[in-house]
Amino acid sequence: MDAGNTIAAASSAVAIVVVLVAAASSLAAAEAAVPAVYVLGDSLADVGNNNHLLTLLKADFPHNGIDYPGGKATGRFSNGKNFPDFL
Numbered sequence: 001m002d003a004g005n006t007i008a009a010a011s012s013a014v015a016i017v018v019v020l021v022a023a024a025s026s027l028a029a030a031e032a033a034v035p036a037v038y039v040l041g042d043s044l045a046d047v048g049n050n051n052h053l054l055t056l057l058k059a060d061f062p063h064n065g066i067d068y069p070g071g072k073a074t075g076r077f078s079n080g081k082n083f084p085d086f087l
Contacts, residue, residue: 039084051075
């Protein structure tokens with residue numbers, strides 16, 4: 001490899017690192033700027049929350065909520081988190 005190719009490869013690597021650092025810092029800034037996300041409607045996003053409602057059908061079975069801290073049922077018809085919980 002001659003000196004020209006070595007310099008070109010090194011400058012490309014530096015450029016990639018600079019772009020990745022800039023993208024990561026802007027992503028971190030974006031995360032701090034959004035205090036909450038409201039997700040309305042969709043059945044893929046809403047698994048219910050009925051522990052505090054007077055109803056015959058409850059979501060308080062042991063397997064619902066096993067992925068949450070404490071492993072207790074939370075009133076949701078899900079064994080864990082859905083995609084809006086990760087946003």
